[in-house]
Amino acid sequence: MPTNRQQLLDNRPEGEATASNFKLVSSETPPLQENQVLVRHHFLSLDPYMRGRMNDAKSYAQPQPLGQVMQGGTAGEVVESRHPKFAVGDKVVGFGGWQEYSVVDASQPGTLRKVDTTHVPLSHYLGAVGMPGVTAWYGLVKIIQPKAGETLVVTAASGAVGSAFGALAKARGCRVVGIAGGADKCRYVKEELGFDDCIDYRQHPDAKSMSAALKEACPQGIDGYFENVGGYIFDAVLMRCNAFARIALCGMIAGYDGQPLPLANPALLLINRIKLEGFIVSEHMDVWPEALAELGQLVGSGKLRPRESVAQGIEAAPEAFLGLLKGKNFGKQLVKLV
Amino acid sequence: MPTNRQQLLDNRPEGEATASNFKLVSSETPPLQENQVLVRHHFLSLDPYMRGRMNDAKSYAQPQPLGQVMQGGTAGEVVESRHPKFAVGDKVVGFGGWQEYSVVDASQPGTLRKVDTTHVPLSHYLGAVGMPGVTAWYGLVKIIQPKAGETLVVTAASGAVGSAFGALAKARGCRVVGIAGGADKCRYVKEELGFDDCIDYRQHPDAKSMSAALKEACPQGIDGYFENVGGYIFDAVLMRCNAFARIALCGMIAGYDGQPLPLANPALLLINRIKLEGFIVSEHMDVWPEALAELGQLVGSGKLRPRESVAQGIEAAPEAFLGLLKGKNFGKQLVKLV
Incomplete structure (x- = not known):
């Protein structure tokens, strides 16, 4: 033994x-x-x-x-x-x-x-071909339900969920903008993962600055958001959401240490008629085969590295x-x- | 002239x-x-x-x-x-x-x-048979999508939207709990509108106290919430929501005077896998005939007074x-x- x-x-x-x-x-x-x-x-x-x-x-x-x-x-x-x-x-x-x-x-x-x-x-x-990849797939396909040409934003873009989200979104003809920490990660997100743009949150440490950066990266506004983080980035994204935007709520890292992180202006959810849904991928086992098949192809073909x-x-x-x-x-x- | x-x-x-x-x-x-x-x-x-x-x-x-x-x-x-x-x-x-x-x-x-x-x-x-009634109908039928036996909560329960919501929810076999301001309104909500219970928010001026009152009025937790107000009542409801609760976001009166009202703990939306949707009834004209027909019958038959x-x-x-x-x-x- x-x-x-x-x-x-x-x-x-x-x-x-x-x-x-x-x-x-x-x-x-x-x-x-x-x-x-x-x-x-x-x-x-x-x-x-x-x-x-x-x-x-x-x-x-x-x-x-x-x-x-x-x-x-x-x-x-x-x-x-x-x-x-x-x-x-x-x-x-x-x-x-x-x-x-x-x-x-x-x-x-x-x-x-x-x-x-x-x-x-x-x-x-x-x-990518496991739980994090299926998480990205579920949030994108089942909650955000993107149309070609829409602008989507994902936090923690260089991570396992974010990188899969980017490849899946590009495969559907969307403009996809990542948010990540540091120039190296942002370069990787744009050059290797093929995102259209990436914002370094370390350069934008508050909601106002982040909102201005999002305005520049998303000139048509934001139609879908995959939330991995919470806190001021969520606030900034809400300021840039278009009417009828969809938000997949998957993680709130910033709040795990016990202190609740408030959402500054929830009235924006009403003003822009936003649909928001929290989810846990292990409760949706029925989608795993379809999601894993697509993710396996993206990795096997080199489209997701x-x-x-x-x-x-x-x-x-x-x-x-x-x-x-x-x-x-x-x-x-x-x-x-x- | x-x-x-x-x-x-x-x-x-x-x-x-x-x-x-x-x-x-x-x-x-x-x-x-x-x-x-x-x-x-x-x-x-x-x-x-x-x-x-x-x-x-x-x-x-x-x-x-x-x-x-x-x-x-x-x-x-x-x-x-x-x-x-x-x-x-x-x-x-x-x-x-x-x-x-x-x-x-x-x-x-x-x-x-x-x-x-x-x-x-x-x-x-x-x-009741106009915009406010259809607002209640849309939030209940299209967003909350209640099942018989579920517990639903509505703020401003004695108002035009809230009273219609109560009658529509009772017609679907739900337990419905109102929130209103003052003993007179709460009595009306229970005795004349037929709600199962009503909480006087003046007796519960903060989220902790309101949450305790909701726990008592909703022993099985909250499955659906129609939001007319915003602020600490929304915070308190989130603390009592069951997994897979649905929230129809229709009004945020408390914030209209300019100051944004934060949501204290949005992580609860994730923890309980809540679906939330903001809406404006004038963007859903296709449902008006069906909604007005039901509302007219409820008023005509005396079930909604x-x-x-x-x-x-x-x-x-x-x-x-x-x-x-x-x-x-x-x-x-x-x-x-x-």
Whole structure:
């Protein structure tokens, strides 16, 4: 039985999350029962939603339990199997958590999914061709419902969700404008991801300045907005929205540390007859096959070239996660475990 | 030619609107051209949206022009006609403005509508069986899309929109809870309008207290909300919304005086995967016939007994309007002109 190193949630953050909220432990993986599979994780996905679960607050998901392995998506390889449909060597994606191995009851539907790494690298199944990609797809296709020629804006544009959003929007003939932090990320968003423009929010640290930058980047106004961040950028976007704009509300990173971030002028939602919808992609499993098929094609054909920030080793997970919350990552944040 | 007294917008409010923003003038009505109709207004409708148009700000409607007759809905009688489809004595509803008479080009579609006062009193065509009633209908049927057994909340419950909302919601088997100002209005909302409960916001002047009152009145949480007011009540409702709640955003009275009213915790929209939509009923003329038919039946059968506050004479319009903005009216606010 291999030794399994695990990151537990040791205590809950008071305000900002810190490395001391986590605890690294080791244990032996248990012998497999019937239908169980032992997966060795190659990659662990780090995602902003995890910060919300660290709080003991009412939310859409149960809080992450204290003293247990941090939950999260994983991609890896079957190293032992007592389930007829999984063989040693199969590449699989699951929800194995912040640890090097997981024991999975593969008879439960949806716990483990075999993936084909012929055209798509394994790690991308945690990003562009995984949960973040489907998140972008759902917000764009089901909520924003864009028409060709419309102008769309997405925050965290260089990240896993934002980059997929851009490629999906361009494929539908839209003008797409990203918002990202720093000149390097903005250059990547425009030159490699093919966005029409990108605004560096570090140059525009308040709603008034951001609104002026949006006016320049979106001369026809904003028809659709994919919200990953919250706070003053949301305020600025609302000031530039056209009548009948649609807003997909997916993340509010800026508020995860406990302080609620107000929306300065919600009357704009009425004045511009805006439709806004909050969503969680795991509640819309019916769209995943269609979304993953399109995303796989975009990646396979080179139209979507997702970038990754890769930390090495389970011991590096907490710092990589805290960096993600501060925008230090560049593209999809992963931890490589092998 | 009869003398026509008119209320003009003389100057724009700075902060709160006051009587000095208006100016009463007299003129002679001009002789009719072909296809024109002279209407003597019996009732003038006063509505919260008018406050927004008094500002010179970007909004869904053009600002009310300075020095011109205040715009607004009217119900009256044809007193002279050069249009073949309108005869002297016809009862009509239109958008004649704050004046005693209007000259209408009846060849323009939608400017003048004949109404039947056999079962529905003329004034109700400005309220329950008019724009406010259709507003309630659209928000309920097209945005909230309620299921029987769900709990719905509406602000300004004793007003023209709120009372129609209650009757329409009860007809669909919902639990409906109103919010209104004062014990008298709350009693009327429960006893005469048939709401399941009503909360007096004067007893709950902040979001925390209002949220506690909502918890008691909505033990199963809130599934749908019709927003007429904005401000702390909106904050409190969001704290009690169930997952997948729907919010129809129709008015933000509290913010009309210029100061934007922030929304304290927009992250709740995401946490509860809420769908929110701002709308203006005049952009959805296709639903009016269906809505008016249902509203007419509810009024005709006594299931909706709308209450009216009636001021007398064109000179009383400004004070009646300012009172409406402060919630001094009780039911639909009208000015009777004959």
